[in-house]
Amino acid sequence: MTNLEQWMAQRAEKDAQLYKKYGKPLEKEHTGEYAAIGPNGQVIFGMSTDEVLQKGVENFGSGHFGLFRIGYSALGKWLTLTK
Numbered sequence: 001m002t003n004l005e006q007w008m009a010q011r012a013e014k015d016a017q018l019y020k021k022y023g024k025p026l027e028k029e030h031t032g033e034y035a036a037i038g039p040n041g042q043v044i045f046g047m048s049t050d051e052v053l054q055k056g057v058e059n060f061g062s063g064h065f066g067l068f069r070i071g072y073s074a075l076g077k078w079l080t081l082t083k
Helices: 003-030 049-060
Strands: 034-037 043-046 066-069
Touching: 003 034, 003 043, 003 066, 034 049, 043 049, 049 066
Parallel strands: none
Antiparallel strands: 034 043, 034 066
């Protein structure tokens, strides 16, 4: 496994944990919204991935947050490597 593959696998696991802990409780009121979730549960909402990604990088730093669409599982998986 390459360093990139290891990093991607670790990032996917961290993102899954972030969503389970902080994103899942938001589903009732925010389904369909995009969210950047920081390491301590801080959340930035928006209506587009571009908007949320930019705000996430500005607020948390690149690679230090998860990008999600609340109530959907596909967005969190688009960055994972497959063979």
